[in-house]
Amino acid sequence: MTDTAPQHSAPDRAPRRGRGKKEKQAEVDWVARLADEVIETAHGRDPDRTIVCASGLSPSGPIHLGNLREVMVPHLVADEIARRGIAVEHIVSWDDYDRFRKVPAGVEGIDDSWAQHIGKPLTSVPAPRGSEQPNWAEHFKAAMTESLARMGVEFRGIGQTAQYTSGAYRDQVLHAMDRRHEIDDVLAQYRTKVDAPDAGDAARVAEGSEGADDTEAQAAAAEGSGAASEEDGGSAAGYFPYKPYSKAFGTDATRVVSYDDETTELTYIATGPNGEQVTETMRLDSDFHGKLVWKVDWPMRWAYEGVDFEPSGVDHQSPGSSYVVGGQLVGPIFGGHQPIGPMYAFVGIAGQAKMSSSRGGVPTPADAMRIMEPAVLRWLYTRRRPNQSFSVAFDAEIQRLYDEWDALGRKVRTSAAQPGDLAMHARAIGTAAGELPSTPVPVPYRALASVADITGGDPDQTLRIVSGMVGDDVELTHLDQLRPRLDCAATWVRTQMPEEDRTRVRETPDLELLASLEPHRREALEMLSQRLTDDWSLDGLTTLVYGVPKLQAGFEVGEKKLPPEVKAAQRELFALLYRLLVGKDTGPRLPTLLLCLEPEKVRSLITP
Structure with a gap:
């Protein structure tokens, strides 16, 4: 659900079971532990308010599986709170008013001519050719929104272009400019320090964790929106935490030179694509073509939205980075509180994902759900604590992964299942709003892949063969009983299986x-x-x-x-x-x- 009225509560359809029985179980069920902490902290401030869990996504290109963790951690915590019958909402801030930084590689429908739009807001950049969306940001937002809907992730979307250009943040911007010297004093503590790890540093942070060998994927994930290393508003003319987009050129190639506190008039120099410069002015009480710099923007939004929980990646949590600085600004400057914000680790890719058109070769959730069911993708993000790195399998490892998933399903149907198994499985197959669609007859993935490989996907042959796999207690009459798992396995064979691994049955005896x-x-x-x-x-x-x-x-x-x-x-x-x-x-x-x-x-x- 996106850009709709907030959904503050959900029925308690699947109560959490067994919490607190074992110390080991408390470690496994990280979702429940975080939900406990969020509820205690939020209701300690105000027991009657709706708890807010937040994510932030920059639609600067294909939103990949690393970015998905930014959504899944708050979603799982919000969903656990909703299962307990407590009012909660999950918001996703679309950072679509960010600047267009570079032309991403591997995106269909674009070419080098998109470089002319660098520096413009993402909502002012044309969508790739052939897109039905009105601009670049909406194109990539639409793809992610569709994937999240398939995964059962409900949220309220907040477009930052609309927020800024409508004047919704007018008072907050003026307040930040009034208190700019105090903000500058906080930021000055860190200007001699390294702001944030670069992609290589970030990859090394995860070294030794599952999936840490895929440095290309990690580097792309670490890049994110690049917000942790953005300029913080300092300049030779003084400190100004506001970055205007120029009227003449539409970009943020601007340098503030003065600000009048009485009239709110901001004067800045804008530089054009050929180096030409013009001086422009705007009144911050009535002109809204610009935004706060990231390290001020984020804590402002925490206070504005009343955010209680928002995790972030390693690039946001080093000394002097946005989460650390934001914690020192949100209360004294904006009168809010810093949300509980655990750091999450990288998501790598096991195997070469040939189908991916994502930046840096990192696949998107839509890519993953072409070869695995939504519940299985949810499970991958559920079974690892946020600070644990893991990989999404696009190679033959997906068959072992599905074996583990099916084993978990069998286990939860027996008395041997531990509370952690039950909670993990319940969070994967559905949400507080209900269960996700599932495959009626879940034949092992590796068997379906073998059948698709050997038969070339022939439907009659597939039905004949799989009928011999399901046993006498199951009447298999049509292939829809095997979907969507069958289609996922067939797509994996067609798009991911190496040619040398394909099965070619001999025509004649040896x-x-x-x-x-x-x-x-x-x-x-x-x-x-x-x-x-x-x-x-x-x-x-x-x-x-x-x-x-x-x-x-x-x-x-x-x-x-x-x-x-x-x-x-x-x-x-x-x-x-x-x-x-x-x-x-x-x-x-x-x-x-x-x-x-x-x-x-x-x-x-x-x-x-």
Whole structure:
């Protein structure tokens, strides 16, 4: 939900369970711990007010998976508060009145001509060619808004262009200018220090954490809006915490030279694209084409919106950076309070995301939800504490990730589930407003990927094969029962699976290999061929391929305790079957591969 009236409360449909039972559990359930802290602090000030959790996004380009953490941490905390029946709202400040800093790489529909707009507000920059949106900011806001809706994230959007140009912040701007010398004194404490880590420093902060090896993704995430390293308003003419956009050129290539406290007249020199300069004036009580510098703007908004909780990245939390300085300005200058603001770590990418058109190759939430269900993406941001780095898998790791997700789902349906498991799963599959859409028949992702790989996505073949995977207790009549997971797995195969990993079933048998086999290998293949159709299902074929070496060694098929030589014989049979079926030493899980082929096709390839 965006740009609508605030939603102050939500029904307590999924109460949090088990809080405080174990010290370990308190560590796992970071969402509940933060919600406790926010409620205690906010209601300690005023028990009747609506709690405000905030995020800030700059639509300067594709809003990527690193930026998503800026939204998900406040969302999860706000949602937990709502589940308890407490009035809360999540606001997202769209920093669309920020300057256009550079032309991002890899964005379709733009070229170098967009460089002429550098320095203009993002809402004054044309949208990429072919966009239905009126400007650059709205183009990227629309994509993110759609993704957040799919993830069940409800919020009230606040466009900063509208806020500033409408005069909503008029009194706050005039107040900041009146108190500019006090603001300058605070900022002066840090001007000899390093303002904030650069992207390389930020990447090193996360070194050793999960996903920390993807420095390209981290550097792009660290860049953010660049706000932590912005100029703070100091100049040779004095300190002025306001940056005008020029009337002549429309950019922020301006330098304030004087301010009249009585008339609120601001005089500044504007520089044009060819170096030409003009002197302009504006009255801050009636002209609204400019904004407070970031380190003053942020604490002003904390006070204006009454923000109780807002996390930020490492670039905002070093000495002299915006969160630290803001904490020293928000109370004395604006009469507000600094929100609880934990630092969040980077989100990396596991594998090359070929589909991404994002700046620096960092994928967006929409990219991720082409290959994974929204609940799984929510889970990734739920299961790690904000200060823990993690990766979103675009490579084959996504199959293991889905195995873990399915295992969690099975666990929560049993008495073995811990309170943390239950809370984490509940937050992933839905919100206080209800559950997200889910796949009716959740067949393992790796199995669906194998089927899509081997069949090329043929719907009839897919339905036939997967019907043999789901068991007799499930009646699979159409592919919609497998969606959206099936479509996610098929998209992953089509867009992310390396060409060398694709499965190519042999057209003809490898007669030379078959002729070279020792008698016990031929016997194993013959036993397999004879029993193929005894139980043509995933479970039946799994039992068969593991069971043939057991039978050859004189064991029952169900025997669990096997000597090393039988386990070695199993591995050798698997490798042989892969070479005979796909011409490689490895491939999809053998039972899945066999199920994807007709029995006669298998027999034709494994027997002379």
